[in-house]
Amino acid sequence: MDHILVELNQVAGVKGSMVVTKDGAVVSASLGHDLQKETVAAISSHMIQVSERGLAELGRASFERLALQSAHGRMVFVNLDVGYLVVITKMEMKLGQVLIEVDSAARKIRGLNRRI
């Protein structure tokens, strides 16, 4: 799984990526020097939990993909069933481009899980 994340991080504008469980346990991570593994895992886990709870309260199924856009960057969460792929990018990358790369990485990780 590590090499999929490393490959994803080589895309211009990607600051780091991680596969994390809903409880915040890190399955695999490849983060830039600005990002700390524990912090990203904790924040991601909190975001995932609040979102899932919120969506359930609104009568919706859990999210497949969540894309957050902020003034200085983006965060994308993809539900992998066994965990979540979390990707942090800079603003210079267009959202469409980010999603193509992230979905491709998610597909590879899912394929890997199936083989295991």
Place this chain on the structure above:
Amino acid sequence: MGWWTDFKANREIEAARREAARARSPYAISVLIDKCIEVGRLDVALEEAERGMAEFVGSESLTEAYKRMVRAKCADDLRASRDEVRKTPGPKAFYKLACLYKETRDLDQAIEMARKGIELYPNFEGNYIVLADIRYERFQRDLRASDGLQAIELFERAVDLNRENYRLLFQLAEIYVAVGARDRALDKLKMILQFAPDDRRVLQLKEELEQQRPSRSNDLKEILADFEKRAAASGGSLRRQGQLAQRYTRAPDQLARKIGVLERIPGFQRAVILGPSGELLAGYPGGPEECRKVAETLRKVFTASVECSVRMDISTFEKGMFECADGSFLYLVVVDRLQVAVLCSNKGKVDRLQDEVFRFVEHELYV
């Protein structure tokens, strides 16, 4: 430009200006700005952009138009500066390019260039100032102690490298005043007075500060943490609240009349708008009572998104798209501290949903 080209350009601008005046909205002004850029009248574009941004604070289409205008204005300088970095690199070349990127709001590039400059020429203060300015801008927007601390540390490093930079020292003194670090501000003012003893502005500020009580602590972390706490406790009053948030917080009934427009979104189910403190301002369909429970849930999701963005160091949360397994969507947008949430069924499409919400914000909320 010849007189004929000039005449034609002016005529086109006038036509665009009339069109913008007919139905004044951020989008109409951004079209006018684009027309000015197209005919090469960047001075008029700048004037219109500044006027529009003051009138419609935080508008996305105006911000984007402004960026396009600055990019057009700086295009030649950017090219020349990139060449300089490539052919004759030096500390000032990196600094100049970083400043240009900052002006064009390509902040990632600005940060990268300034960092590269620091790595290669650590004894030049300019690149520290660029990084500090970007961080300080973020501190002003998000009011987070960690941003303030990083900005100040970078400014201080720049001061260590050049102890006679008036602009830098005065700016740092002003920052210390703003966060309540009186003693530190006085230190910086005294440093300026060593090389500019008669400076009236500095003397006046020094006098004002000397009349105030000394800072409770001299520990910067403590001072900034205290500042962050005060900002949070003020319920957002320390944060800049634009006209839009003020207007609709005072008159939520106006919002209630407009929100129904969102019904044209295919698969539309519900829309809720929350105020700067998370209070329900409007909901559709149904009245406030019916929407209150949904609003409470959405408030938690908004809070988590805002917190997640700030703690991940990507600054202020702007938009969030939740694509659910059942094909439905939840779209969150923050506009000038108003929080807009739209729920759609699986009949909706992401692009259409985003476009319609954008139109609602730019054509309905701002008008």
